[in-house]
Amino acid sequence: MTQSIVVQVGQCGNQIGCRFWDLALREHAAVNKKGIYDEALCSFFRNVDTRTEIVRPDVQRGKICSLKARAVLIDMEEGVVNEILQGPLRDLFDSKQLITDVSGSGNNWAVGHKLYGSRYREQIVENVRRTAEQCDCLQCFFVIHSMGGGTGSGLGTYVLNVLEDEFPEVYRFVTSVYPSAEDDVITSPYNSVLAMKELTEHADCVLPIENQSLVDIVNKIVQMMTNSGKLGSVKPNSLLISNKGGGKENEKPFDAMNNIVANLLLNLTSSARFEGQLNMDLNEITMNLVPFPHLHYLTSSLTPLYTLADVNIPTRRLDQMFSDAFNKDHQLIRADPKHNLYLACALMVRGNVHISDLRRNIERLKPSLPFVSWNQEGWKTGMCSVPPVGHSHSLLALANNTCVKPTFMDLRDRFNRLYRKKAHLHHYLQVDGMEQGCFSEALTSLSSLIEEYDQLDATKGLYMPNPPRLNIAV
Structure with missing residues (x-):
C-alpha cells in the first residue's frame, strides 16, 4: 500500500488542509465502522498505537484517539495553526509536524x-524527512497553498523546490488557489507570477483553482438551497455549511469555498484510500495527462454540485453528471474546456457507477470535445467503489486543456500593469537575494508557457500526423 504526505503552506493551505482531514475522517468512519487500522487509513494516516484496533473517530465530537495525519503544517503567522491545535482535530498532529513564525510574510513573495525559505530550510527538510520515514512506500506529496499572499506563494514554492531536491523520485502534486482580479492584496500579481515560474519548473502536476470560480459555485449551491421545494432542505452536518471542520466552532466566510477544494482532494485521492473495480494510481495521472513537461496544469470540475452541499435533492440522471463535468459552470477555474483544445482527460468516478456507464458516456461526449489530432483516445478512467458520505455517486474530471491560457494571460496583464510603473517593487528588492531580474525571468517563463499553449491552439481543427515540436515528457 502506498502513502502520501500533505504539505500545507500558509493560511489558505492550512485551512483547506484542515477541511480535507476532517472530511477524510468522516469518509473512513462511514466505511470502517469497527475502527480497525487498515490499508485505507494507512494511505494518509499512521497509527501511533501498537494495538491492532483503534477507537473509531467520533464524527460528532471530532475526537481522534490513535491516528496521526501524514502531514506537515507550515505558516509564518501562527494564528491558523494555533486554531487547528485548539480545535477538534488537535490530536491529529504533533509539534514535530508544525513549522510556524509570528510575523508573517507581508504579502511579499520574496520574504x-x-x-x-533559507531560514527554515533545515527544519522543513527534517520535518518532511521524519514524516517520510514513517511511510512504507511514499508515492506522492500534495502541496496546498495560495498564490496571492507571501507565505503561500513564496514559501510554498520554496518547499516545492526542497521536495524536488530531497525526494526527486516522489511525485509532487500542487493545489494552487489563484486570486481573483478584485483581490484585496495589491501585490498578488507579483506574487502569483513569481510563483508560476517555480510551479512550471518544479511541479509534476498543478491543479489551479480560482477564487472567483469557488465564489460562483458557492452562490450556485446557495441558490439551489433557497429554491422552493426539496431543494431548500439541507441535511445535518452538511459538507458545505458544517462548522465542525477542525477549527473553532464559528463558521468563516471562506469555509464553504475551502470545502469545495477539500472535496476535490477527496475525489482525487479516493482510489488511493479505498478499493474499486478500476482504481487509478496517482502516478497514472501524470503519466497519462501530461504529454509535455511544462504543460502540467490540469483543470478540474466536480459533479454533481449538490454533493458538496449535502442538499436533499432527487438523484439526477447519471448521464447528466457526466455532461455537467464538461460544463463551464462546474469548472474550478473560469474556463470553458469544450471550446478549447484537449490534450487528455481523466474521469474519476466514485460510487454506484458501472464500467458500461462510463464507456457509454465517453462515447456520447467525444464528438463534442475537441482533442488534439495525435491523442484522439486520450482518456483515462478510474472507478472507486466508495461514494462520498450520504450519496450514491460523484465525478471528478481532470482535463489537460488549453482553456487555462486566458487565466494565465489575465495574470500576466495584471502583473504588467504594476511592473510598468515599478509599483511596490522596492518592498521586494530590499530582501536579501532578491533582484529585479527575478521579475523579468518570471515574466519570460509565463510568456513562454502561454506561447506553448498558443502553438497547440493553432493546431485545432487541423489534421497533424505528428505532434507539434514541443518537449515531450519521458
Whole structure:
C-alpha cells in the first residue's frame, strides 16, 4: 500500500488542509465502522498505537484517539495553526509536524521564498524527512497553498523546490488557489507570477483553482438551497455549511469555498484510500495527462454540485453528471474546456457507477470535445467503489486543456500593469537575494508557457500526423 504526505503552506493551505482531514475522517468512519487500522487509513494516516484496533473517530465530537495525519503544517503567522491545535482535530498532529513564525510574510513573495525559505530550510527538510520515514512506500506529496499572499506563494514554492531536491523520485502534486482580479492584496500579481515560474519548473502536476470560480459555485449551491421545494432542505452536518471542520466552532466566510477544494482532494485521492473495480494510481495521472513537461496544469470540475452541499435533492440522471463535468459552470477555474483544445482527460468516478456507464458516456461526449489530432483516445478512467458520505455517486474530471491560457494571460496583464510603473517593487528588492531580474525571468517563463499553449491552439481543427515540436515528457 502506498502513502502520501500533505504539505500545507500558509493560511489558505492550512485551512483547506484542515477541511480535507476532517472530511477524510468522516469518509473512513462511514466505511470502517469497527475502527480497525487498515490499508485505507494507512494511505494518509499512521497509527501511533501498537494495538491492532483503534477507537473509531467520533464524527460528532471530532475526537481522534490513535491516528496521526501524514502531514506537515507550515505558516509564518501562527494564528491558523494555533486554531487547528485548539480545535477538534488537535490530536491529529504533533509539534514535530508544525513549522510556524509570528510575523508573517507581508504579502511579499520574496520574504516567503528568500527570507523564510533559507531560514527554515533545515527544519522543513527534517520535518518532511521524519514524516517520510514513517511511510512504507511514499508515492506522492500534495502541496496546498495560495498564490496571492507571501507565505503561500513564496514559501510554498520554496518547499516545492526542497521536495524536488530531497525526494526527486516522489511525485509532487500542487493545489494552487489563484486570486481573483478584485483581490484585496495589491501585490498578488507579483506574487502569483513569481510563483508560476517555480510551479512550471518544479511541479509534476498543478491543479489551479480560482477564487472567483469557488465564489460562483458557492452562490450556485446557495441558490439551489433557497429554491422552493426539496431543494431548500439541507441535511445535518452538511459538507458545505458544517462548522465542525477542525477549527473553532464559528463558521468563516471562506469555509464553504475551502470545502469545495477539500472535496476535490477527496475525489482525487479516493482510489488511493479505498478499493474499486478500476482504481487509478496517482502516478497514472501524470503519466497519462501530461504529454509535455511544462504543460502540467490540469483543470478540474466536480459533479454533481449538490454533493458538496449535502442538499436533499432527487438523484439526477447519471448521464447528466457526466455532461455537467464538461460544463463551464462546474469548472474550478473560469474556463470553458469544450471550446478549447484537449490534450487528455481523466474521469474519476466514485460510487454506484458501472464500467458500461462510463464507456457509454465517453462515447456520447467525444464528438463534442475537441482533442488534439495525435491523442484522439486520450482518456483515462478510474472507478472507486466508495461514494462520498450520504450519496450514491460523484465525478471528478481532470482535463489537460488549453482553456487555462486566458487565466494565465489575465495574470500576466495584471502583473504588467504594476511592473510598468515599478509599483511596490522596492518592498521586494530590499530582501536579501532578491533582484529585479527575478521579475523579468518570471515574466519570460509565463510568456513562454502561454506561447506553448498558443502553438497547440493553432493546431485545432487541423489534421497533424505528428505532434507539434514541443518537449515531450519521458
